[in-house]
Every structure is written in C-alpha cells, then in structure tokens.
Amino acid sequence: MDRITGVQLFIRILETGSFSKASADLGLTQPTATKHVAALEAKLGARLLNRNTRGVSATEIGTLYYEKCKAIQRELEEADNLASLLQSSVSGQLRVSTSVAFGRRVLTPLVLDFMHKHPEISIDLGFDDRYVNLVEQGIDVAIRMGRLADSSLGARYLGLNPWVLVASPAYLDRHAAPREPADVSRHACLVYSSVQGDERWHFSGPGPADGASNGPQQSIPVHGPLRSNNLSVILEAAVAGMGLAILPWYVAQESVDAGTVRPLLTDHALPVQEMHAVFPSPKLVPSKVSTFIAFLQEELGPQWWRRRLRT
Numbered sequence: 001m002d003r004i005t006g007v008q009l010f011i012r013i014l015e016t017g018s019f020s021k022a023s024a025d026l027g028l029t030q031p032t033a034t035k036h037v038a039a040l041e042a043k044l045g046a047r048l049l050n051r052n053t054r055g056v057s058a059t060e061i062g063t064l065y066y067e068k069c070k071a072i073q074r075e076l077e078e079a080d081n082l083a084s085l086l087q088s089s090v091s092g093q094l095r096v097s098t099s100v101a102f103g104r105r106v107l108t109p110l111v112l113d114f115m116h117k118h119p120e121i122s123i124d125l126g127f128d129d130r131y132v133n134l135v136e137q138g139i140d141v142a143i144r145m146g147r148l149a150d151s152s153l154g155a156r157y158l159g160l161n162p163w164v165l166v167a168s169p170a171y172l173d174r175h176a177a178p179r180e181p182a183d184v185s186r187h188a189c190l191v192y193s194s195v196q197g198d199e200r201w202h203f204s205g206p207g208p209a210d211g212a213s214n215g216p217q218q219s220i221p222v223h224g225p226l227r228s229n230n231l232s233v234i235l236e237a238a239v240a241g242m243g244l245a246i247l248p249w250y251v252a253q254e255s256v257d258a259g260t261v262r263p264l265l266t267d268h269a270l271p272v273q274e275m276h277a278v279f280p281s282p283k284l285v286p287s288k289v290s291t292f293i294a295f296l297q298e299e300l301g302p303q304w305w306r307r308r309l310r311t
Contacts (some may be wrong), residue, residue: 106250
C-alpha cells in the first residue's frame, strides 16, 4: 500500500473506531486493512492503536501521529482543490509556439485580444520556424501548418491557410501576366524555400483561388533570381518587381489591398494548408488551453485572412 492510502486508512480507523468501517470506506477488506496497519506500525517501530473488544483507540504515539496525519490530509485536500481550480479556470501562464510570419502577422493581435478578454491569463508567445518539441520545451499550444503526422499529441483543426500567386504592377508592365499555369515557367519566380523547395509550383483548376479545387493538377517547374525561407523577404522582392511569388493570403492581403501586388491566375487553385492547434496530450486538457483554441477556431473562420492583420 502507498503511504498516502496508509495515512487515510489510519485516520479513518480512529475516526470511525472500527477496522471494518474504515476498510469499507476505502474499498478494502478488513484483513487487508489489518495487515497494512501492522506494516505501518512495523515501519515506524511503534504501536499506534490499542485493540480490544470494545473497539480501537490510539496510543500516546498514535494520537500524535494522528494529528500529523490530519495535517497532511488537509494539505492534500488543498492541493487537490488547487489543481481542480487551475484545471477549470482560464488563468495562469499559457505558453504558445508558432512560426515567425504567422505569429507576427496573425497570432500576435489575436493573443492580445484574448488577453483583454481573459485578464487573469499571461501568455509566453514564442516564434520559431523549426519543429518545436512541446513536451521537452513546456509548450501548452503550438500552431502548425499542413497535415499532421500521427502522434500522441492532442490536436484541434483551426481552419485553412490558402495561398495566392502575385506580382507587382511594375513587373507586369514589363512582362505579360501569365494566362495559364504553364506560362509561369517563363517568368522570374521568387521561391519560398520552406514550401516550394523543389522549385515546382502546383496548380489545380480552374477553381477558387482561396480553396482546394477538384480540377486537373499541374506541376510547373520554376526558376528565378531569389530563394528565401522568409515570407517577408519574398513579399518585399515581389513588391520591388523582381518576379512572381506564391504567398499565403495572410501575408499578401495588405499588399493586394494597397495595389502594390496583384493576384494572378485567380481561377486556378494553389495548395491549401490545414492549420491545427497542437497540445501535449488529448486527455485532461486544461481550460486555459481549450478556451484559447476555441477562441482561435472562431477567429480563423472562412476568409479570416481578408481582415486587416498586423504587418
């Protein structure tokens, strides 16, 4: 028997004055309870209980031991209550991990809004484009793009992250805009190496520009003057007229609104990434985590990228 159960059994024996009642309260047989008390006395090297036909009473040492055990029991109950409170309340620290571009442009304003709604929460927001081990680094929630690999982690679907082909008006003044995906291979292309690392861009359609299409798939080889693993660099180069770029709508939207880049081949669909919130375990999810994820699911609904985002 573990020490905590032993303490609970000893307390119940003295409070009920009966081995049989105490053992029943703890779901034990009376012989088992008797053996455990004997083992406890042997470990302590002292007799704790007086047993006779009239019942059970504490020895002098047993009375002192009982008072200490009661104090331990109160501490355990307070610890249980605290754990239950923290599990059910939206308070304490929430550690969140996300990629650099999504974190700066999308998640930061959402996190600030969430903190206004829940003033008892504090958030540690980390940006990293590399894979983050949630358990090793103590992360409560990570936002990940693309299909998830099978794992023991918990996950919730947040929405879709669509991409768009763009170029600046200055570039299009010098080069005719592509009319179909095959034309892209004749243009200078700005490659985001974290996704289009194989220097092939994939189109389907005709179909919606901001969602998946069931049309024919086309894989177009591309080349150009710049490769980068930073989306802001690719956008800046596109605005500067250096070539065509494929960007997430949340990165391109403000520049499209400002007219510094124009969407191209909008009747063809580009690959769309799924977005997920990932957390250390699918079991006993703290309220602060589930509440934050529910907030993101609401904010990242259809065409979420069209609202003004942080630059």
